[in-house]
Amino acid sequence: MERDYLDFEVSIETTAAGQMARVTSSPVGTGDAAFSLPFKPVELAQFMTAVGPPRVSSRRLVPAEAPVREVKDYGARLGGALLAGEVGRLFRESLSTAKGQGAGLRLRLSLAGSPDLEPVPWEYLYDSELGRFLTLSTQTPIVRSFDALDVPAPVRVTAPLRVLVLISSPSDVPELAVAHEEELLRATTADLVSSGRLELVVLTDATLSALQRALLDTFHVFHFIGHGGFDETAGEGVLVLERPDGTAHRVGASRLGTLLHDASGMQLVVLNACEGARTSGRDAFSGVAQALVRQGLPAVVAMQTEISDRAALVFSHEFYYFLTRGLPIDAAICEVRKAMATSDEVSEWGTPVLVRSGSDQPFDVSALSSLAEPAPEGRWESLYAAAKSSLASATPQAAVPILERIATERPDYADVTQLLDRVKAEPEGGAQPDVEAEPQRDLDRPEPHDRAAGGKPRRRPTRTVKLVALVAVVAVAFLAWRFLPSLLQRAEPIVGIACGSPSQSSPPKTTFVVGCAPVAPVVDGEFDDWRSVTSHPVTAVVDKRGGVRAGLSGAVQLLWDKDALFVHAAVTDSEITPVRTSSPGTFWTGDGISFEFGPDPRALDPNDKLRTGQDLHVMIGVVEDGDRGGVAAINPASKGTFVSGDLAPSIEVARRPTADGYELEARVPWSALGLTIPPARGTVVGMNLNVSDAERTGQLRTMLSTNPGRVASAQPHPGRWQTVLLWDEG
Secondary structure (H helix, E strand, O other), X not given: OOOOEEEEEEEEEEEXXXXXXXXXXXXXXXXXXXXXXXXXXXHHHHHHHXXXXXXXXXXXXXXXXXXXXXXHHHHHHHHHHHOOHHHHHHHHHHHHHHHHOOOEEEEEEEOOOOHHHOOOOHHHOEEOOOOEEHHHOOOOOEEEEOOOOOOOOOEEOOOOEEEEEEEOOOOOOOOXXXXXXXXXXXXXXXXXXXXXXXXXXXXXXXXHHHHHHHOOOOOOEEEEEOOEEEEOOOOEEEEXXXXXXXXXXXXXXXXXXXXXXXXXXXXXXXXXXXXXXXXXXXOOOHHHHHHHHHOOOOEXXXXXXXXXXXXXXXXXXXXXXXXXXXXXXXXXXHHHXXXXXXXXXXXXXXXXXXXXXXXXXXXXXXXXXXXXXXOHHHHHHHHHHHHHHHHOOOOHHHXXXXXXXXXXXXXXXXXXXXXXXXXXXXXXXXXXXXXXXXXXXXXXXXXXXXXXXXXXXXXXXXXXXXXXXXXXXXXXXXXXXXXXXHHHOOOHHHHHHHHOXXXXXXXXXXXXXXXXXXXXXXXXXXXXXXXXXXXXXXXXXXXXXXXXXXXXXXXXXXEEOOOEEEEEEEEEOOOXXXXXXXXXXXXXXXXXXXXXXXXXXXXXXXXXXXXXXXXXXXXXXXXXXXXXXXXXXXXXXXXXXXXXXXXXXXXXXXXXXXXXXXXEEEEEEHHHHOOXXXXXXXXXXXXXXXXXXXXXXXXXXXXXXXXXXXXXXXXXXXXXXXXXXXOOOO
């Protein structure tokens, strides 16, 4: 089943004139064309949310505020941007040449010159002229390519293909169902194992030292299931293993690569972010995959988003099936995508990413061709046993994708159809017993049957006792309502879902800390969501050109999650002047709040100027429009100063007047702040939080700030801004 490929190598590079797509090697020559990503960051995030596994709203990267474009439309826009002009002409001619030679055309994409494009899901690229997704055909696979100085020669595999599996779930990060993950992997590959084509060895000790010892034996594949992340300080991807005490051990990709590079027979790594293992908005495994390939590992398959159990069942079996049948790894991934695309309506087939160095295949598995074809009965039996195990557990819904997989292949197998109907009919937490209403009666008088042994009546609670109990319940409920937001910030699994895993073990010292929002505030002008969030006073007078009104003050609260930064401000101001936004090219005038925002400024000199393309000035002003009562605009940095920007409709604002001023709240998407990848927990940013009070003419009268040093001359110097840590609790 071997397929030969000709390579079409494209590199996207960032130049002074913009981004360029360069064909560095192809069957018909080289050339280049201008490239521009055809999506805004929010569109990209919405698309990734839509094609990923079904999930609850709190786990979305961005809310689905607008309908997401069809997968084909998205892919066509991406294909039209890359395969345009000279690049498109060379691609068409290369396809024709490859077809004439009876070969496929492998698109090798290098993004080393434009790392900001790494999160783009290129696997969904659609060629409108061919009328298909390139990665759904073995004739046109897409491979992410990285150069490596030391690529080992292909390994000849004698049966079986040996896979070392490590499932890591430390105690201090969101928990994974380790037993369930192992059971799924073993069940779906049971037929391959019984046929002698595959051997799975699962490490019961997920520590680095245990991995090192295990690698003394010969393995061909390392299959990791768990958490991944990116260490901003070290600038590299990490895998989260376990320490001997069970806590998280973030192992850098370079350190891991040292072990895997020297491992006998090791040619492939599979990095699987199962459901719940996704960390920050950054592709959890992109940095790890790149580093491993650069260190000489021939191939890495990484999941660019979390993958559902349903898709994981298809991926694990089909990938190892086609790999042991002798397909090139490029073609094997394509076949896996086709199997995933035809097994479910969710477009998770683009989740696996193939990262490679060199063009040679990592394995020679010709020796496996003499083995008997795997019999599906063994796998059905294993899957059925796994489903029954899940049905008997605390999470019976986990059996649904397993039963669905069996039903797809063998609808009449045992009682699969009946079990599937039964578990789908049950509520998420399992069936609840029916409870009949008890007839009312006088609680102070014993009923005839309310008698203990000896005929004495049992003592029933009096109305007084009941009243005390009711008061206690109400009090507990009020305290829970009052402090629930801050209590949830201590619930690591919930925080992990909302804000990802920490990028560092101990938080750095900053001016103040912004807590995670396990439940995102609703921008509705009610402000109940802020009841237990830490408040930061905005009282330092930094500009008083028109004097300071009596009682002028402010307080700001902040929260964050993987979607957005949330702001709530309460301002005491005896005279409100709405902002005027109708003068293009000028800054607003009127009352409101504002904040400067930019990357970590701790390494900057106090006199360093604004960073163009990174530092922003966000203004949220008071308006009298009879609707939201507030509006936002963003001023970008240019040539060392902030220039007048545009309205920012993606920032939701709600305001209402109070007896002595006004309150407002806003949801600021990270994409509006120029971040294509949401920040990780532990990220430090530069900010000042400000309140502006205007004259009746609209001109600035007074400015207050959380930063006493935020005078007009200090604003364009981010090294003088305050530092803010995005963490668990504020």
